[in-house]
Amino acid sequence: MLHESISDAEFNRFRGFIYDHAGIRLSDDKKILVTSRLSKRLRHYSITSFGTYFDLMTELGREKEQQIAIDLLTTNETSFFRExxxxxxxxxxxxxxxxxxxxxxxxxxxxxxxxxxxxxxxxxxxxxxxxxxxxxxxxxxxxxxxxxxxxxxxxxxxxxxxxxxxxxxxxxxxxxxxxxxxxxxxxxxxxxxxxxxxxxxxxxxxxxxxxxxxxxxxxxxxxxxxxxxxxxxxxxxxxxxxxxxxxxxxxxxxxxxxxxxxxxxxxxxx
Ligand SMILES: C[S@@+](CC[C@H](N)C(=O)[O-])C[C@H]1O[C@@H](n2cnc3c(N)ncnc32)[C@H](O)[C@@H]1O
CATH class of the missing domain: 3.40.50.150 (Vaccinia Virus protein VP39)
Known part of the structure; x- marks a missing residue:
């Protein structure tokens, strides 16, 4: 599946966001993860730039969108009786x-x-x-x-x-x-x-x-x-x-x- 591409500068903005809000450290190799998880939000707003989505999400009064981004950027893998x-x-x-x-x-x-x-x-x-x-x-x-x-x-x-x-x-x-x-x-x-x-x-x-x-x-x-x-x-x-x-x-x-x-x-x- 083809995704919108994210520049290093845009990736760093999302990296800073998830670190500030959830303490989660995203390494350089998580660029594809961020792209694939957030691209549906770009489509939702009919935009093609991650930078535009970042600006939109961090506008005042957009706390709901920020929570959606947090939900998408956390990894929730789990199972019954794990370990x-x-x-x-x-x-x-x-x-x-x-x-x-x-x-x-x-x-x-x-x-x-x-x-x-x-x-x-x-x-x-x-x-x-x-x-x-x-x-x-x-x-x-x-x-x-x-x-x-x-x-x-x-x-x-x-x-x-x-x-x-x-x-x-x-x-x-x-x-x-x-x-x-x-x-x-x-x-x-x-x-x-x-x-x-x-x-x-x-x-x-x-x-x-x-x-x-x-x-x-x-x-x-x-x-x-x-x-x-x-x-x-x-x-x-x-x-x-x-x-x-x-x-x-x-x-x-x-x-x-x-x-x-x-x-x-x-x-x-x-
Ligand atoms: C991989 S799951 C682990 C689930 C379960 N504890 C297990 O071992 O199967 C990690 C969970 O940590 C949550 N998480 C990540 N950062 C968090 C934070 N700052 N505060 C609370 N929960 C967080 C994620 O949303 C995700 O559901």
């Missing part, structure tokens, strides 16, 4: 030791379309055998948050869900929902989704505190300073004895902010 070793750790090491008299709160920070949050909900419903738990999912991308709230997914993108959980927690779509899978209402009701930009001041009152935080596959988009600032803020919302998970390809080397390393992707607050 299964984390879910094994939760099952074997965390759930048996949860204080059953206290509400168990989990935060799926940078939750994308919610597959991570619903995987946790299935696990807690099945293994915890207690109703005192809740899950919060958050993301900077409004489009994925709306998908997450619906709990409705393409049937061909549900690979990681174990067969017994598919039967127990998912409904197969019929008629207009043919080819889709819906998470059962009882689980949808246990998971809330809100907008949180991890690079801004965290809404601490709205968030509350957590015993488990999953901050997976998002740190890779940030530079070292941004990563460190985010971990520092996120750790404030983690209760003593609580766990923080990062993605297997990510690292907290040099900025653990007081956390104890359990493995390369699992940390505990003393």
């Amino acid at each position: 299964p070793k984390h879910f094994e750790f939760i099952t074997n090491e965390i759930i048996p030791k949860i204080n059953r008299n206290k509400r168990y709160r989990v935060w799926s920070a940078a939750s994308s379309t919610g597959k991570e949050a619903y995987s946790l909900a299935m696990l807690l419903d099945d293994k915890f055998n207690n109703t005192l738990w809740e899950i919060l999912g958050s993301d900077i991308n409004h489009t994925v948050l709306q998908e997450a709230m619906l709990g409705l997914y393409q049937q061909d993108r549900i690979d990681g869900i174990p067969m017994d959980y598919l039967r127990k927690y998912c409904l197969k779509g019929k008629d207009e929902f043919e080819g889709k899978l819906l998470i059962i209402k009882r689980l949808i009701d246990r998971v809330n989704f809100i907008y949180v930009n991890l690079t801004s001041t965290l809404p601490l009152d709205e968030l509350g505190t957590f015993q488990l935080i999953l901050l997976r596959n998002v740190l890779i988009y940030f530079d070292a300073e941004t990563k460190s600032q985010i971990i520092k803020k996120v750790v404030l919302t983690l209760e003593s004895g609580g766990f923080l998970f990062i993605g297997h390809a990510e690292s907290l080397k040099g900025f653990t902010h007081g956390l104890i390393r359990i493995s390369s992707s699992i940390y505990k607050k003393p």
Whole structure:
């Protein structure tokens, strides 16, 4: 597919924009990504220049268009029960030791379309055998948050869900929902989704505190300073004895902010 071309100067303007608004660092080789993701907005406005689109998007009163650009420029790849070793750790090491008299709160920070949050909900419903738990999912991308709230997914993108959980927690779509899978209402009701930009001041009152935080596959988009600032803020919302998970390809080397390393992707607050 042919795309409108973007000059280096135009690319740098979008690069600055997504860094300022989301902390995301785009390397030089992301020019094609920016072109292909934003070209539909150029077509929407019947314009052919990325520079004109940038000017239009950053005009005062165009916050909605800016959010559309942010949604298009974030990468939202996710899957159910992604990085299964984390879910094994939760099952074997965390759930048996949860204080059953206290509400168990989990935060799926940078939750994308919610597959991570619903995987946790299935696990807690099945293994915890207690109703005192809740899950919060958050993301900077409004489009994925709306998908997450619906709990409705393409049937061909549900690979990681174990067969017994598919039967127990998912409904197969019929008629207009043919080819889709819906998470059962009882689980949808246990998971809330809100907008949180991890690079801004965290809404601490709205968030509350957590015993488990999953901050997976998002740190890779940030530079070292941004990563460190985010971990520092996120750790404030983690209760003593609580766990923080990062993605297997990510690292907290040099900025653990007081956390104890359990493995390369699992940390505990003393
Ligand atoms: C690759 S997905 C990871 C989803 C999930 N945690 C997982 O591991 O499967 C990264 C998510 O981080 C979100 N994100 C990027 N920058 C963010 C920021 N500054 N604040 C909050 N979320 C952000 C993106 O919108 C995207 O949905």
